[in-house]
Amino acid sequence: EVFLVESGGGLVQAGGSLRLSCEFSGFTLDDYHIGWFRQAPGKEREGVSCINSIESETNYADSVKGRFTISSDNAESTVYLHMSSLKPEDTAVYHCAATITCQLSNLWEPPSSWGQGTQVTVSS
Numbered sequence: 001e002v003f004l005v006e007s008g009g010g011l012v013q014a015g016g017s018l019r020l021s022c023e024f025s026g027f028t029l030d031d032y033h034i035g036w037f038r039q040a041p042g043k044e045r046e047g048v049s050c051i052n053s054i055e056s057e058t059n060y061a062d063s064v065k066g067r068f069t070i071s072s073d074n075a076e077s078t079v080y081l082h083m084s085s086l087k088p089e090d091t092a093v094y095h096c097a098a099t100i101t102c103q104l105s106n107l108w109e110p111p112s113s114w115g116q117g118t119q120v121t122v123s124s
Contacts, residue, residue: 009118047104
């Protein structure tokens, strides 16, 4: 069974940093890519980043490019999202998803599986 759990969210001031973790089980990074998407109240879901460990490729939304970095540790079954220079508009619930396409526009669409999320709040 595919299972993902996110952690590492919290309250941080603008300009600060956080590292989110996505621990997964039931598959390896040879089976699925891992993406992060976020959802803020009243806003649509937004794909943030994705990592294709098989081809060593990463991609990022324009809104986070240069500030966020995705990395993976297959031995630890964990994918990280390093977030720096955080802005109030980064405030959202962040989810990680096991996906077969690594397309930011539909990370959450079936047959993807995703966790319950971790709250990130950036104060101004």
